[in-house]
Amino acid sequence: MSPTFILTKILRMALTLLAVVTFTFIALRLSYDPAQAMLGPDATQREMEQFRAKWHLDKSLIQQYVIYVRNLATGDFGISFRDGRPALDVIFERVPHTLQLGFVAYVFAILIGVPAGILAALKRGSLFDRLIMVFSVVGFALPNFFFGILMILVFSMMLQWLPSAGSSSWQHFIMPAAALSLTLAGILARFTRSSMLETLSKQYMRTAEAKGVSKMRRTVAHALPNAAIPVVTILGLMLGQLVAGTVVVETVFAWPGVGRLLISSVSGKDLAVVQALVLFIAFAMVLANFIVDMSYRLLDPRSRSKS
């Protein structure tokens, strides 16, 4: 990996973030008049002007934009008007809950999806292979909120085994994590399977067989490392799926995380928090994708020498 390559990647990252910042700025300015919204309909002309002067709303749009970017850079994301605290503080107290749930779901998905995909490829055409493919299609088509509600119906209401809301014990993790990881495990199983099939059909696999290498060793030492490379990129792409799923699943299971905060802020019109959340999630995702991209290149010697 040459320094110029890393530099281009970082520049591209910065460009994406700047685009998101510009998007939230334009959306904020187009959508409402902050002076009107904060002071209410009875505000006098004078009060409005004072408010605008205080928050630099009397300046040109370009100047406002510069001030906006400067504030963001210093960590000033505005004040949540619902509880009067800085928006970033409101978000940060929710982050650990979402990270815990996301982590468990991610591990679930990998532990189920990857072995299922490998076995399906090794036993291609068997009943097991077919079942895995069915599971993968169902995982994509079954909406996570409906899966969640079905689980609540069965395990919380009929059997009364698991709690349907909250996050205070390990039992609370089971259903939300299952709802979040179903789609991911399906995608992963399918992708691992086709990556594995492609690797198994390669010439070097036939060479290894002709040399008399055992099937076990061929699979573990030759096929798996090569099949793993594209799977790593999918793991990165899956982060987006995970974030999208979190928004819905946290609401279904009353999980006190970032996703539920986003929904309640959108419906409560707490725009400072919405804007801060979007920027925060965008930043987290861009960073995660960067890390995945780098590790992909470290894993694959071919891409290292090419770039």
Next chain:
Amino acid sequence: MKRFLSNPVLALAGLVLIVIAFMVLFGPLISQDPSKQNLMSRLQGPVWTEGGSWDHWLGTDRLGRDMGARLIVAMRMSIGVALIGTFIGAVAGTIIGFIAGHFEGLVDDVLMSIVDIQLSLPFILIALTLLAFFGNSLTLFIVLMGLYGWETYARLTRGLVMATKRQTYARAIVALGASPARLYLRHVLPNIASALIVQVTLTVPGIILLESSLSFLGMGIQTPLTSLGQILGDGREYLTTAWWISVFPGLIIFLMTLSISLIGDGLRDRLDPTLRARDA
């Protein structure tokens, strides 16, 4: 077609879609009045449960409205929004792809950067932001559904245009004096149509899921209009007493997305010979 029917799974998926299409087109002619309330028969179960009756064989909701009739109205909305959204996204994305592929250079760089930026964020986040800032309206909601997925069409078309226009037959057509528009519409588009159609089978379930997620969360279709996700979300409060309100719309969403995905898979296997050989 013969091979299509010989696969029982695909035949079943096709049958599900035909039944759904029939219900969407003709359902209102045979169903009851979906907005007629009857507070005497609130939260009445489906016919096979205790207290159910053939008057409302899929049960009633919290206002005593007939679930079957409500589901048909909701399906019309969900499917209508999904089809309009897919159409807008596919047409806009394909045109943008043609533009990027034709001009290349700076135009291409700018357009593909926009694609990258949209891909770097989960779409539901973009949708929720716009809904938060601009308030919910049916127009904005349909525009949002159109914004979903345009970038994949743009990418796909761009790549195919760039590859096709370098081929000898395309160069020959240009040498004979055909305009770029004629080259793309008459010669390139038919060649890439099958790839675009496969993409449609991915976008339609995606939009159905997006619409029902947003409506489920209370951020999508608003009363008095209704969609499958919205009924499902409303039913959450009645899970203990009236499970059918949530379960029926959920099942319909699942069956629709499942059938379209299966048919999409079947089409892709047929249209992509490399896949057929490797992954039969």
